[in-house]
Amino acid sequence: MNKELRLRPLFGGCLGMYLGAWSLNTLLAHSIWGKQIRIALGVLLCLAIAGVLLLWFRPYKIKERRNTGAGTIGTWLPFVVALLTGCCIACLFTLKEEIRQERYDSLAGQQAHITGIIMEEKWSSAYSGIYTVYIDSIDGEKDGFLATMETKEKLEIGGGIKGTVSFEALGAQQTFDMDQREYSRSKGVRAEAVALDIRFVNRTAPPAQRILLWGKGVQKHLSAILTDLLGDETGGFASALFLGNRDILPDRIKRDFSRLGISHILALSGMHLTVVTGFAGALGRRIGRRWGTGFSIGVALLYMVISGFTPSVTRAGIMLLWLLPLLLLVSPSPLFTGILLPIVQWICNITIHLSETLARLRNICVSTYYPFAPPLTIAVFCFVLWALAARKGKRRIPVFCSLATILVFGGCITGWRAVHAKQTAAVMINSGMDNGTWTAKNDGLVVTYGERALLIDITAGGYSTLRRGAAVSKPLYCTEIEAVMLTHLHNKHIESLEKLWNREMVRQVWVPDEDTEAAYRLYEKAAAAGVEIVTYTPGETLSFLGTRVVTHESDYLERSVQPIIRLDVEAGDSRLVYLGASWAEAYSLEEFQIKDTEVLWFGAHGPLYKTEVNAAGLSGVKAVFCTGQALEYVHIGDKPPSPYCFIFPKE
Numbered sequence: 001m002n003k004e005l006r007l008r009p010l011f012g013g014c015l016g017m018y019l020g021a022w023s024l025n026t027l028l029a030h031s032i033w034g035k036q037i038r039i040a041l042g043v044l045l046c047l048a049i050a051g052v053l054l055l056w057f058r059p060y061k062i063k064e065r066r067n068t069g070a071g072t073i074g075t076w077l078p079f080v081v082a083l084l085t086g087c088c089i090a091c092l093f094t095l096k097e098e099i100r101q102e103r104y105d106s107l108a109g110q111q112a113h114i115t116g117i118i119m120e121e122k123w124s125s126a127y128s129g130i131y132t133v134y135i136d137s138i139d140g141e142k143d144g145f146l147a148t149m150e151t152k153e154k155l156e157i158g159g160g161i162k163g164t165v166s167f168e169a170l171g172a173q174q175t176f177d178m179d180q181r182e183y184s185r186s187k188g189v190r191a192e193a194v195a196l197d198i199r200f201v202n203r204t205a206p207p208a209q210r211i212l213l214w215g216k217g218v219q220k221h222l223s224a225i226l227t228d229l230l231g232d233e234t235g236g237f238a239s240a241l242f243l244g245n246r247d248i249l250p251d252r253i254k255r256d257f258s259r260l261g262i263s264h265i266l267a268l269s270g271m272h273l274t275v276v277t278g279f280a281g282a283l284g285r286r287i288g289r290r291w292g293t294g295f296s297i298g299v300a301l302l303y304m305v306i307s308g309f310t311p312s313v314t315r316a317g318i319m320l321l322w323l324l325p326l327l328l329l330v331s332p333s334p335l336f337t338g339i340l341l342p343i344v345q346w347i348c349n350i351t352i353h354l355s356e357t358l359a360r361l362r363n364i365c366v367s368t369y370y371p372f373a374p375p376l377t378i379a380v381f382c383f384v385l386w387a388l389a390a391r392k393g394k395r396r397i398p399v400f401c402s403l404a405t406i407l408v409f410g411g412c413i414t415g416w417r418a419v420h421a422k423q424t425a426a427v428m429i430n431s432g433m434d435n436g437t438w439t440a441k442n443d444g445l446v447v448t449y450g451e452r453a454l455l456i457d458i459t460a461g462g463y464s465t466l467r468r469g470a471a472v473s474k475p476l477y478c479t480e481i482e483a484v485m486l487t488h489l490h491n492k493h494i495e496s497l498e499k500l501w502n503r504e505m506v507r508q509v510w511v512p513d514e515d516t517e518a519a520y521r522l523y524e525k526a527a528a529a530g531v532e533i534v535t536y537t538p539g540e541t542l543s544f545l546g547t548r549v550v551t552h553e554s555d556y557l558e559r560s561v562q563p564i565i566r567l568d569v570e571a572g573d574s575r576l577v578y579l580g581a582s583w584a585e586a587y588s589l590e591e592f593q594i595k596d597t598e599v600l601w602f603g604a605h606g607p608l609y610k611t612e613v614n615a616a617g618l619s620g621v622k623a624v625f626c627t628g629q630a631l632e633y634v635h636i637g638d639k640p641p642s643p644y645c646f647i648f649p650k651e
Contacts, residue, residue, distance in 0.1 A: 129152075
């Protein structure tokens with residue numbers, strides 16, 4: 001049997017496991033049927049794929065008979081059997097994983113007494129911190145899973161804890177983001193919790209966790225060496241690239257790499273492990289084949305422990321440029337350190353500067369939310385594979401198809417931008433939208449014009465509103481956050497804005513012109529981050545491309561220190577008006593009887609509602625939108641409620 005036939009079962013098994021996991025995950029995510037029906041559909045889908053593959057390889061049967069003398073069915077039967085076996089195994093493991101996750105999801109909203117080990121510090125400040133905890137018992141019953149826990153206590157890595165926690169849904173700490181939930185699951189995290197009463201205890205970690213803690217310690221030690229040698233910024237970049245430790249990497253660098261679509265370079269992958277093993281094998285061959293193989297395996301296992309057993313995925317081969325210099329750099333030899341230190345610093349600084357420069361270019365990234373982007377991208381990928389697999393004389397057609405698809409892609413983007421160039425949309429957001437309560441005072445407004453977005457924060461400075469605003473702008477095909485506008489300034493706004501511009505590209509921040517300590521602190525931090533500050537006087541009209549934003553001076557009621565905010569967004573002859581809580585108590589609604597208003601939004605920010613508001617008779621108002629207490633105090637009668645997204649008529 002030739003080598004090709006021997007490899008078919010291995011290839012079929014691997015392909016089957018991938019297809020099984022992919023099909024079942026897709027059905028679990030989008031189907032409302034029972035799990036048994038989903039499993040049956042997953043198996044049927046795998047059978048269908050196997051049949052298609054078998055028919056695909058039928059043209060090779062004549063050539064196979066000549067070379068091997070065997071029948072086509074006999075030679076392909078191991079491949080099909082391995083494919084179906086792999087599909088079934090993947091389906092069973094995926095189902096087991098989903099059932100286990102459902103058990104931990106059922107803990108959300110419950111309080112429990114837990115014991116565990118602190119495995120990792122994800123984030124900490126003087127007031128609180130978020131840690132990854134290995135929970136080994138719940139209410140006295142033994143268990144074993146990872147959870148992220150928020151606590152006001154300062155916890156020590158590797159230390160034992162016991163106490164009472166309140167569990168939350170996985171992803172709730174990020175305002176329930178499905179992407180964050182899936183990312184946490186890929187890291188082995190099953191749940192989230194908030195510590196209510198935590199005490200330190202002397203406990204010994206289980207053997208598996210003890211090995212991981214030792215690996216984390218080695219990773220931290222090597223990261224400290226790189227930071228001491230290269231500096232905080234460059235050393236943090238080298239540590240993330242080589243060791244997978246992104247904790248000390250500045251958020252600005254993460255943002256630039258994410259915007260350019262190359263953040264996978266900073267994530268450890270199978271390529272890194274391959275390079276490490278190859279380098280160890282090259283050294284091991286000097287001491288003999290058997291010892292060299294054992295040395296390579298040992299180095300690979302050590303690297304996996306140090307990196308925290310990061311899942312192996314296909315990543316860039318940039319590791320080839322970094323492994324040898326960095327290994328020699330952390331060695332105790334002064335000669336290696338003296339020679340390589342300026343070289344590594346120079347390469348790191350060039351990479352960081354180049355990523356920052358490219359990330360600031362407008363429209364550097366193509367939105368994946370374009371309806372034509374996914375199929376055209378897949379088409380280009382398929383044509384490139386076709387060109388690589390074709391013979392030299394037959395590559396013209398796939399190469400021509402690849403170039404034609406790329407040109408069509410560029411033409412679609414150009415045409416799409418021309419069609420939507422003067423289109424204005426406004427999205428009303430509130431942090432309560434995620435859980436259906438609508439009670440929080442975190443109102444915000446996203447105004448989009450073409451592919452650029454203006455985030456208007458009407459709140460007391462909560463980061464959740466800005467984060468949600470950045471998220472909802474993407475489905476509206478916005479690739480640029482042109483500006484963030486604050487209707488008023490609190491100290492909390494400074495922290496929220498720092499988080500935003502460290503994660504998203506923000507070009508400007510519009511703030512009221514104030515002579516306060518908070519304002520000057522914001523100016524200083526924005527200058528350090530390269531963000532332009534634009535000041536305005538409340539009462540003037542601001543221009544956002546083809547949209548006008550009319551500001552008003554804030555007023556106060558004697559019974560509250562909360563300001564009453566009003567804001568108008570106008571495009572052409574249409575306008576949307578935001579009225580803060582209790583605005584109608586301080587002013588009259590007569591204006592809206594005369595001037596047409598497409599949407600009148602009674603918001604949540606401001607003094608609590610004390611008097612009822614009747615908006616049913618406002619003939620000039622087309623629709624009403626309410627958040628917070630306005631749902632109870634504002635009577636709209638037969639007035640239609642506005643959807644949370646309002647598309648202005650095109651000019």
